Amino acid sequence: MRHPPRSVLLAFAGTAALVAGALLPVVTAQGAAPACTVEYSVTGQWDAGFQTSVKVTNNAAAVNGWSLSFDFANGQKVTQGWNAKWSQSNATVTAANESYNGALATGASVTAGFVASRAGANAVPVTFRLNGTTCNADSGPTPTPTPTPSTSPTTPPGDGGRPPALRVLDNRFVDASGATRRLLGVNRSGGEFMCVQGRGIFDGPVDDAAIKAIADWKTNTVRIPLNEECWLGLSNIQPAYGGSNYVNAVKALVARVEAHGMTPMVELHWTWGQYTGNSAGCTDVHASCQKPMPDMRYTPAFWTSVADTFKNDQAVVFDLFNEPYPDRATSTATQAWQCWRDGGTCPGIGYQVAGMQDLVDAVRSTGARNVILAGGLTWSNDVSQWLTYRPTDPTGNLAAAWHVYNFNSCVNEACWNSTLAPVADRVPLVAGEIGENTCSHGFVDQVMRWFDARRMSYLGWTWNTWDCSTGPALISDYNGTPTAFGVGLRDHLRALNG
Structure with a gap:
């Protein structure tokens, strides 16, 4: 045109089909407001991989530059991502801000995502750290995954x-x-x-x-x-x-x-x-x-x-x-x-x-x-x-x-x-x-x-x-x-x- x-x-x-009828976890922090909260949502899952959205909210003082890290438990590997610079060392995954989304005021949020491979189980990460501070820390017990139905590919x-x-x-x-x-x-x-x-x-x-x-x-x-x-x-x-x-x-x-x-x-x-x-x-x-x-x-x-x-x-x-x-x-x-x-x-x-x-x-x-x-x-x-x-x-x-x-x-x-x-x-x-x-x-x-x-x-x-x-x-x-x-x-x- x-x-x-x-x-x-x-x-x-x-080349893997999304598991029909599978339940994909959406984890949301609850309870008293911690320094930061993370919502980790598996939005798609298939035999050899999955796709995830990660929303980070800064509840503390404003920051100009952020880095979020968490650990996989089942050998998952990040293959590509967006809205952050994604890297992985062994089980530890790190998402660092892009040039356009590094400023997080108090109460502000940023959402990034990634696609990863897996060979079997796909446990949700338990601990998230924003600039070294543990997120969801005051939310009590480990959040219970809320199931959302998947859709056939x-x-x-x-x-x-x-x-x-x-x-x-x-x-x-x-x-x-x-x-x-x-x-x-x-x-x-x-x-x-x-x-x-x-x-x-x-x-x-x-x-x-x-x-x-x-x-x-x-x-x-x-x-x-x-x-x-x-x-x-x-x-x-x-x-x-x-x-x-x-x-x-x-x-x-x-x-x-x-x-x-x-x-x-x-x-x-x-x-x-x-x-x-x-x-x-x-x-x-x-x-x-x-x-x-x-x-x-x-x-x-x-x-x-x-x-x-x-x-x-x-x-x-x-x-x-x-x-x-x-x-x-x-x-x-x-x-x-x-x-x-x-x-x-x-x-x-x-x-x-x-x-x-x-x-x-x-x-x-x-x-x-x-x-x-x-x-x-x-x-x-x-x-x-x-x-x-x-x-x-x-x-x-x-x-x-x-x-x-x-x-x-x-x-x-x-x-x-x-x-x-x-x-x-x-x-x-x-x-x-x-x-x-x-x-x-x-x-x-x-x-x-x-x-x-x-x-x-x-x-x-x-x-x-x-x-x-x-x-x-x-x-x-x-x-x-x-x-x-x-x-x-x-x-x-x-x-x-x-």
Whole structure:
């Protein structure tokens, strides 16, 4: 999607199954107010791991910098976390504040979380220490776990258990049991532009409450647009917003999406390479706008790194490149599709292009078997020759991506029947972006009906608080209040999955 002008953005910037029926403990401190209290909640549990939320409340004098520690009793190991710097030495786990949440006034709280592995029992830690002071100390006997029912991971909408590993079977996505999975959800824009503009990493909050608000729409997938220069930490990116800081922020967001039972789709949106031809989004060589094709200089390295990061989690879907448009640079459709697949020296594009085959090869070279999406031409609105030019994938886990807005070319059922249906008969087809700039939802209603009739996948653009006629935007605030456009998607998903 072509984004709002920067002035508008600045105005708004400010494999294990969950044990069905299991009871997961939520521990809350009780009794007289101690120096600090800790609420430790196991929010998801499966055969080899679990996910936990930890809320810390400071009841003593204000502190500027905090560190929470506790001990595991059953050999559990923290594998990733968010909202704190998590580390572990033998049985002792430590969570230290991030730069943005180190100040804790009297009575203030902070919530962080983590995912951990386990080999059997999963006893709740007994003692918590904040800056060396024992928390819950005056609360009497060890708190009694309050059981909360778990949710089956096969539940399609979000806020269930961990999302399943996915694979392609014929023209469907399926989980380990062979059950068909549709990807229905939203885009969470921001990671593609905030960092390169020197304004942060995400546009608006991406904490647990913000992700829960997405799940409350009964979504089961969140697409996360990324920027290759920020991920790779190139010299033009402020260090606070690039490299390991950017990568860790993306990993934490992926973990939060999964903690709410939703499939994370990581997608490369903006890339390096100077293009000044037809329909150029900018003249900048840096990754500050949509380019017609990814570049050979950095994009294969980006996907090698992303695939290495997530290859052990096949719930994560890889969307190779947002909206190719080499057809605007070349004179024939054949040249455009050849450029799309093979890359190299493409007519009208002044940098060496990484074709879709190059990117599939980069992902698979890491051993990653994650599902891959490849969008077609004309800003992913044209898949008419996708089957003819589709890349070779040794795993068979390749699907087609398509985008549609009311102002595109292929916007009616006649076009969909003639160009989309043949592709969808052979491989899974995902409408990675659907939307309209009318502040209404009549067009996307039509799109969703056509895709529903064929049990296919779609995601609305975008879960950001922009002006819906400029963005367009699904929400007016990050609590999930829909715009006049977004209400169509929200009500439709709730009707499907409610």
